[in-house]
Amino acid sequence: MMKKTKIVVIGVGAVGSTTAYTLLLRHRMDELVLIDANPDKAVGDALDMNHGMPFVGRTKVWAGTYEDCRDADIMIISAGSAQKPGETRVELLKRNIGIYDSIISEISKYNQDGILLIATNPVDIMSYFSWKKSSWPVERVIGSGTLLDSARFRYLIGQQLNIDPRSVHAHIVGEHGDSELPLWSLANIAGTDLDLGEDVKEDIFTNTRDAAYQIINTKGATYYAIALALDRICTAILRDEGAVLNISTLLTDYHGISDVYLGVPSVVDRSGVREVLQLDISPQEEELLRQSANKMKELIRSVKQAEVE
Secondary structure (H helix, E strand, O other): OOOOOOEEEEOOOOHHHHHHHHHHHHHOOOOEEEOOOOHHHHHHHHHHHOOOHHOOOOOOOEEOOHHHHHOOOOEEEEEOOOOOOOHHHHHHHHHHHHHHHHHHHEEEEEEOOOOEEEEOHHHHHHHHHHHHHHHHOOEEEEEEHHHHHHHHHHHHHHHHHOOOOOEEEEOOOEEEOOEEEEOHHEEEEOOOOOOOHHEEEHHHHHHHHOOOHHHHHHHHHOOOOHHHHHHHHHHHHHHOOOEEEEEEEEEEOOOEEOEEEEEEEEEEEEOOOEEEEEEOOHHHHHHHHHHHHHHHHHHHHHHHHHHOO
């Protein structure tokens, strides 16, 4: 008898609940567990989803506890606290890292063999500290990285050229945030260069980088597209695809960058991150990637210093 596949979603706010629903609609697992600091929210979401079972199939969905992480294939963490008035980014980050410390400690009591998939922002920093806290092999602690950014990038290029975005090969790498960068030197459609002027390229990248701000300003939060991105990562893992996805992982002597999580094209399969692809990028792109890494390292140092103080 084949082992049942199980995914646990920890933190069922907008991102977590939308991700859980997306996974359910796409039949990604046999068992889906919802965990939240507000147990009533998890119960309500599970009940709501179960009422749709006559339409979608036989997935078992329930509101659980950390003990239900036992035997889970993937644990998606989308929990976190919002910024308080007057609170600095480092203070918020330190507080969210404290929340993650508790979550990962609880997970580790019951599961040492699954994969941690981190979705909380700033995702590169949260992934780095999750890896440090868990002491798990680095390939099994994955951040959503620049997968969503790259999807936005491909969508906008496709819109400009009237090409299906699935046929656009283009990457955003680095931080999932303001210091991310486009790899125009590698962008192509079926191996052909993109016929885009520099002004158009700049406009496409600006709209890619600032997309989250636009969505937050209009409706308060982003959750549909990130849910689809997290579903894509889960699928690559559960199906042992060996898919190339721009996830956040630990870099070691990657264009001279080490000891930091950043979003780069990586091979994802049942083991987690099987391989980080070495990209032949331009000197300018390499410098921007180093600047992005330095920004993340400075944040890591700031958090560590705040912990000491």
